[in-house]
Amino acid sequence: MSIILDGKATSNQIKEELTIQVKQIKDAGKRPPHLAAVLVGNDGASLTYVGSKVRSCERIGYDSTLIKLDDDISQEALLDTIEKLNNDPLLDGFIVQLPLPKHIDEEVVLHAINPNKDVDGFHPTNFGKMALGMQTFIPATPFGIMELLKRYKLDISGKHAVVIGRSHIVGRPMSILLSEKGNPGNATVTLTHSRTQNLADITREADIVVSALGVPNFLTADMVKDGAIIIDVGITRVPDADHPKGYVIVGDVHFDQVKEKASYITPVPGGVGPMTIAMLLQNTMLAYQRNQD
Ligand code: NAD
Numbered sequence: 001m002s003i004i005l006d007g008k009a010t011s012n013q014i015k016e017e018l019t020i021q022v023k024q025i026k027d028a029g030k031r032p033p034h035l036a037a038v039l040v041g042n043d044g045a046s047l048t049y050v051g052s053k054v055r056s057c058e059r060i061g062y063d064s065t066l067i068k069l070d071d072d073i074s075q076e077a078l079l080d081t082i083e084k085l086n087n088d089p090l091l092d093g094f095i096v097q098l099p100l101p102k103h104i105d106e107e108v109v110l111h112a113i114n115p116n117k118d119v120d121g122f123h124p125t126n127f128g129k130m131a132l133g134m135q136t137f138i139p140a141t142p143f144g145i146m147e148l149l150k151r152y153k154l155d156i157s158g159k160h161a162v163v164i165g166r167s168h169i170v171g172r173p174m175s176i177l178l179s180e181k182g183n184p185g186n187a188t189v190t191l192t193h194s195r196t197q198n199l200a201d202i203t204r205e206a207d208i209v210v211s212a213l214g215v216p217n218f219l220t221a222d223m224v225k226d227g228a229i230i231i232d233v234g235i236t237r238v239p240d241a242d243h244p245k246g247y248v249i250v251g252d253v254h255f256d257q258v259k260e261k262a263s264y265i266t267p268v269p270g271g272v273g274p275m276t277i278a279m280l281l282q283n284t285m286l287a288y289q290r291n292q293d
Helices: 007-026 044-060 073-088 104-110 125-130 139-151 171-179 197-204 272-292
Strands: 034-040 064-069 093-096 161-166 188-192 208-209 229-232 236-239 247-250
Touching: 007 044, 007 272, 034 044, 034 171, 034 272, 044 064, 064 073, 073 104, 093 272, 125 171, 125 236, 139 171, 139 229, 139 247, 139 272, 161 171, 161 197, 171 188, 171 208, 208 247
Parallel strands: 034 064, 034 093, 161 188, 161 208, 208 229
Antiparallel strands: 236 247
């Protein structure tokens, strides 16, 4: 039986800490940090994510702006919007919610964001700094996982960490952070992906598994070593007629099976998801502090 890594409670703690910081800023007569989110189109999941990011800003006292753009907006018009946000002195950071519609080149858009305002940490300048261990905006999901490990005081130094998935926003940065010098860090990392052969043989050797592939219940008990730390990044909407929303959120890990073998495990929902939002807020505070200097 494993201990639950409670991302919801931990993220609430981080938000409380940030609330205190914001109060001190306001008491000093200064404006609070300001985050904007750009949402293109009406994708249900994206609306939910952006909505909770905006609500979290309001809850801790940040200013927030939601910019909703039509699905058929041209790439040029979107780039114009980004340029305006880049040049707004009263805006500390902003994110462009992914995925973008097919006719827009995601890479061009993400590279147009001023790295000093790129609180998602997706710009090559920030990604490069992260890879070199320099202070920068770390992509919020892997940053949240590192923070969760830190706050639960889990020692992963010298341990074998297996990351499933090599995306630029989760798997790849995760593999870099886990292997970096530091605490948490210093792990020996294997990065696996869709072309990996004999994946189960590799995960069975892992002291820590971070699963970020987006396949519901993919990681089963037979793929996990006794006592492993299991981090589930996956979020998939699975249709469910019995649920009022018509779907349920399912992680990559077969929770009921794996919790019997793991030492620590993140639930879905309530694990990595809330931590992602907390770290976005943390990155916005860093952007604000730099903007004030
Ligand atoms: P992605 O689709 O960009 O990447 C998926 C990765 O999984 C790829 O690198 C692919 O090689 C790998 N993969 C696919 N099938 C595989 C298999 N059978 N075996 C091994 N590897 C395989 O996805 P992403 O953006 O990294 O997101 C992954 C999941 O995490 C999704 O469910 C997404 O919704 C979720 N996510 C959650 C949060 C959060 O805050 N909790 C944030 C971002 C993404």
